[in-house]
Amino acid sequence: DADVTQTPRNRITKTGKRIMLECSQTKGHDRMYWYRQDPGLGLRLIYYSFDVKDINKGEISDGYSVSRQAQAKFSLSLESAIPNQTALYFCATSDPGGDRVGNEQFFGPGTRLTVL
Amino acid sequence: QKEVEQDPGPLSVPEGAIVSLNCTYSNSAFQYFMWYRQYSRKGPELLMYTYSSGNKEDGRFTAQVDKSSKYISLFIRDSQPSDSATYLCAMSADTPLVFGKGTRLSVIA
Numbered sequence: 159d160a161d162v163t164q165t166p167r168n169r170i171t172k173t174g175k176r177i178m179l180e181c182s183q184t185k186g187h188d189r190m191y192w193y194r195q196d197p198g199l200g201l202r203l204i205y206y207s208f209d210v211k212d213i214n215k216g217e218i219s220d221g222y223s224v225s226r227q228a229q230a231k232f233s234l235s236l237e238s239a240i241p242n243q244t245a246l247y248f249c250a251t252s253d254p255g256g257d258r259v260g261n262e263q264f265f266g267p268g269t270r271l272t273v274l
Numbered sequence: 275q276k277e278v279e280q281d282p283g284p285l286s287v288p289e290g291a292i293v294s295l296n297c298t299y300s301n302s303a304f305q306y307f308m309w310y311r312q313y314s315r316k317g318p319e320l321l322m323y324t325y326s327s328g329n330k331e332d333g334r335f336t337a338q339v340d341k342s343s344k345y346i347s348l349f350i351r352d353s354q355p356s357d358s359a360t361y362l363c364a365m366s367a368d369t370p371l372v373f374g375k376g377t378r379l380s381v382i383a
Contacts, residue, residue, distance in 0.1 A: 198282060200373050200375035201362065248318075262308065262320055262323060265318050266317055268315075
């Protein structure tokens, strides 16, 4: 079974619609992240959470919001989707108490979002 | 200037070649350096991890960090078609990782 799962895997929606992307993990990690990946721009951090009560903005948080419902769940919402939010979205987790104190991140399989 | 610079390629090499992938960075506080490999339609997976300066070898892969030059490298020996992927460098101080844009590598049989 996958340690980090994302739903849905693919989504096509229209401009102005509200969209929620969900991430669940069974790794027991406290830290969770949302990234988007665009051709030529690499991975850009949207939001991250170091525990259930902690939410932090990343490099490109405008137009997005998040909810950390539990240690294992971290959701990303697009309140009113626009075409330039078309991208591949990744959730990741990390464990600061693990052997790799350098914050190694484990990624989910990604959600491909298309906004028409 | 971006914190992490990585040539996006694409890079195409024949099977068996030695591949060199590189990143430069500007933040002298970075001390954890990683290389991730991403196959098409998959999430990135950690390939190599290095703390501070020095070299680390794992099979056909060698990671090098030169903190004085703010330069990191990944070498792949005897490259195989299965090495065809996008390679992303990543680094951090004690914060979320900062990623390079990734280099797309194709190894031709």
